[in-house]
Amino acid sequence: MATLRFDWDTLYNELRDCTKCRLCEKRTNIVVADGDPHAEIMFIGEGPGREEDEQGVPFVGAAGLLFNYLLEEVGLERKSIYICNIVKCRPPQNRDPFPDEAEACLPYLRAQIALVRPKVIVCLGRIAARYVYDRDIQISRQRGQIKKAGIFYVIPTYHPAALLRRQEFTNDFVYDLCTAKKLVDRIRSGEEIVL
Numbered sequence: 001m002a003t004l005r006f007d008w009d010t011l012y013n014e015l016r017d018c019t020k021c022r023l024c025e026k027r028t029n030i031v032v033a034d035g036d037p038h039a040e041i042m043f044i045g046e047g048p049g050r051e052e053d054e055q056g057v058p059f060v061g062a063a064g065l066l067f068n069y070l071l072e073e074v075g076l077e078r079k080s081i082y083i084c085n086i087v088k089c090r091p092p093q094n095r096d097p098f099p100d101e102a103e104a105c106l107p108y109l110r111a112q113i114a115l116v117r118p119k120v121i122v123c124l125g126r127i128a129a130r131y132v133y134d135r136d137i138q139i140s141r142q143r144g145q146i147k148k149a150g151i152f153y154v155i156p157t158y159h160p161a162a163l164l165r166r167q168e169f170t171n172d173f174v175y176d177l178c179t180a181k182k183l184v185d186r187i188r189s190g191e192e193i194v195l
Contacts, residue, residue, distance in 0.1 A: 006111045008037065015088060020104040023089035023097075029056035030088045033112060039082035040184045042118035044109070045159060046086050046127035047097050053090035058083050063161040070160070070170070074177045082116050084109065086131050102131055113152070119187045120180045121152050125159030144176045146183065146195055153193065155180055 006014065015030050031048035034057050051061035059067050068078050087097040087105045097105075109131075113121070123129035126139040133147060133156045147154045157176035158169045186193060 021101045027089040033084040035082040040119045043083040044128045045124040067160040123156040129156035
């Protein structure tokens with residue numbers, strides 16, 4: 001599927017009326033993104049939950065609050081990053097998006113990536129990593145591994161919701177946030193990144 005050639009207004013207008021998959025049937029709001037549209041770090045999750053669907057903003061529930069706290073702990077501000085999801089409408093009962101639902105939204109995600117042009121993309125959880133990083137990813141084995149994808153560097157890590165269930169993942173998650181931040185600094189300095 002080709003990347004949609006949109007500016008921001010066109011992208012938002014296209015998304016507002018999207019009916020490309022069954023997820024449109026029960027949504028309250030389309031959840032496009034939050035943060036800086038010129039961010040150097042882009043975070044991609046899997047899909048909105050109940051609170052996100054109600055507010056139209058990604059990562060505002062319990063996992064989002066934890067995410068915000070951990071961002072601050074490593075010296076990142078939410079307003080300085082860009083955060084979005086693979087699918088823009090809430091899957092019922094917060095289930096994983098079905099492959100056809102994800103595929104329907106991927107052109108929008110590609111357009112977001114092309115418009116933001118981040119230096120580093122962090123995939124939050126296996127669903128995001130599967131569609132951005134590696135279709136066969138095992139997040140527990142590959143989290144934190146940097147991969148070059150075109151002009152971007154991609155880092156998979158746990159979804160913040162996983163940290164609510166498994167606190168032992170928190171240190172790895174924080175480490176991966178630090179890796180993303182340091183990688184941006186290295187890219188800015190012109191350092192050659194050898195993987």
